[in-house]
Amino acid sequence: KALEGVGDLTAYALVMAFLRGDFRNSDAFVAFLGMDVHVRDSGTKTGKRKLTKKGDSEARRLLCCAAMAARRSKRWAGVYQAYLDRGLATTQALVILARKLVRIAFALMKNGTDYQPAPAS
Template identity: 35%
Template structure:
């Protein structure tokens, strides 16, 4: 079975490329930040209807905000240490809806994993349940898709655009979205 796999897929296999120390640290900080945001949201939801906990909740939320600010500063410092990263972040943030954190995550991923095409990137991120890249959000909702389905469709579209921009080293240009060469 392994021999058959290697015979069929061997030429397309690539050697594993471990993350650089900076990439590993950025990944860890992004995961920690995500968990802290989840905990902060859970605290807000849990204590929102408890007036007796208002003071302590506010103090904890302020601490969460300070911790998130510290993580954001560490991410910025790490990225400033990578000379080519500034232009890449600027290009990625030119995509409507992509902010500093998403750009940071995408840049880290695209630098580390050499995706052959946008389908590989979409599959890697787990966002390939159904194709519909050329639709508008309203069109997707009119077709009866749930909010989650519509969001996944647009996340896939954003990933495809990000990979194209990464490969061409060009900024986002809305006039080319949906057009093929």
């Protein structure tokens, strides 16, 4: 819960999802939640990229809400703005931020450590 933007419900959803499987790395956990990107490329054709949405939809909703809350914090405001400055849409930037939060939460749960935020840049 010390992670910026993550409240009680989101923390419970992440812990319950973490306990449902034995994940080798954070990529597997992100994929389990359905927040991994499905790429549709073929030869020289570059297709759409979209979320697979294979996991729990409520957990994804909570994580997007957590990303919206985290983008207002000093720690994540610059990261969010950097994605917007690169030309990404607000939804794309929020999904990237949500995926970052998932990876941090996975590392905390896997290692059993407390969150030590880096200084805001």
